[in-house]
Amino acid sequence: MTDSITWEEPFCGEGNNCFRLGTDPTGNAYIAIAGAEDTYLTDSREALRSLILGIKAGEADHLL
Template sequence: MPEIQWEEPFCGEGNSCFRLGVDDFGNAFIAVNGQEDRFITDSRDALRSMILDIKSGKADHLLG
């Protein structure tokens, strides 16, 4: 498993908390808070775009 540096959790309304992380190779990761051993990975730009869309309310139905 890569050595991932996780950021503080971002929590929306209710129990929708997730964390972003990066490794030493510049890969980006996202996981549900508390389940960091089960993550998805993509480019940093792709995950940043997804998170910005979620934060702007474009995907609120996914966080409920």
């Protein structure tokens, strides 16, 4: 399944907390720990967008 996912470059917070975001041609979004892309969470692009906006707004910085 990971062959159809287009992964972005890793995003790293403070320390060693790195994750990657990905999408597939059918509109699903993925998030995985950098280096472990074969184990990922998936949801709609809108759900992932909401998560990212929350992180950037400082509402979910404990996740990083």
